[in-house]
Amino acid sequence: MSPADGRGAVARLNPVAKFAAALLIALPLVVTVDAVSAGVALLLELPLVLSAGLAWRTFWLRTLPLWIGAPATALTIALYGEQSGDVLFEWLFVRVSEGSLALALAAFLRVLAIGLPAVVLFVTVDPTDLADGLAQIVRLPARFVLGALAGMRMLGLLADDWRALSLARRARGVADSGRVRRALGTAFALFVLAIRRGSALATAMEARAFGAPVRRTWARESRLGPGDVLLMLVGLAISLIALAVSIAVGAFNPIFGPR
Template sequence: MTSIARPTTALDRLNPVTRLLLLVVAAIPIIISLDWLSSAVMLVGTLTIFLVCGVPPRQLAMRMRPISIAAPLAAISMALYGKPGGEVYWHWGLVVVTERSVTMAIAVIFRILALGAAAVELLGGLDLTATADGLAQLCKLPDRFVLGALAGMRMAGMFTEDWRTLSLARRTRGLGDTGRLHRFATMAFALLVFAIRRGTTLATAMEARGFSAQSAAQRTWARESTLGRPDGIGWIVTVALDAVAVLASVHFGTFTFITS
């Protein structure tokens, strides 16, 4: 079977650590203000940047689909039960729809979409090995922790196959058609046993290959994690977008600090 390669975009030229930090920086205007304008500016700017970087619109739409469903649901709750204020549009029992709650509901939609768009593209498709290299070499996180987490993340994908194998084995023995709750409990316990055994084997193998704390001082890296020009451009663009979003909300008088 011929595999289809994932389209290469300008985002792939960024260091994984840069992508993680850019997500944090992009979230600052959305976190510090509750208004809808700053979030809308961040959403439009983020989507525009991703499209300019070569992200396929279809891929972006597919990744945004769950977020597009969650955002209106959260907005409805905010509109019905949010902090009241201003003109009252509808009142029934505990439900009070006011001018303030509707405004906050609109802001919630833009905030969720803006954060979600940044997260799905900046975190989507990250190379786990390159990310671990960057966290250890650039962020100076403990090597032992980073490498252990990398090994665990790579083995997490085996759980689905283990669950499928257990299900087929039980069905072959005639145990998979009844007692769903009991079947789930026994399979979950068996999966836990598999995980413990595999983790013990992995820990022993890593110790044998020199991943112990005693050899950490002499450890070298097969791939050097570096920062380049694309990372600098990413920082400039993200900080500029943050500034535009905050200044626009302040200029038009919609800026609402998080504690207000």
């Protein structure tokens, strides 16, 4: 993930504002399961998604799990979801009704309405900028934030380590046959290597006073600007408008309480 993937106005905003905007969009939508609120939210999110400035190839690759998961969720609910209204098709354990189809459509739109802005906003987030924002703005413990950042930076080495271990084991004739056995052996070796690297990293960070009980300073200041506040207000407005339209047309379907 690189911040260069997005060059729009939203890509340059504070990661904390992006996280807050995605949360403000998602939280109100989880209290209701109806196609109207999800559809309205998805429609209002389009300018926000386009303003991220992602290339089309990057957009489709990053959101591919959503385009697979949303139809799969809708199909499952349509076949096995809550039954209501006229039954349109029935076979063994499968029963498709008008109510299950409506619920499937609501679930499909809901997955996209919640997932798309979250994925698109976080594609353009740099881990270091996110750590700076969480520690300076959200006031999370610096020790936890920096430890998580160091761990994320190490994730990129896992693929290289796996490749190097596989080549080294094959050069020594270890587990030269049997894919499952070779994979399990390489995974265990990678696990041991990750523990050793983590211990060395923790020692190095402690030696550089990362865990000192003093007020720490930051190389880059993280603050919320007018654009960040506007992004959070847009996220809140999307949810409020979607819920208001759903209630106004009588489609509001809360997941808790009487329906």
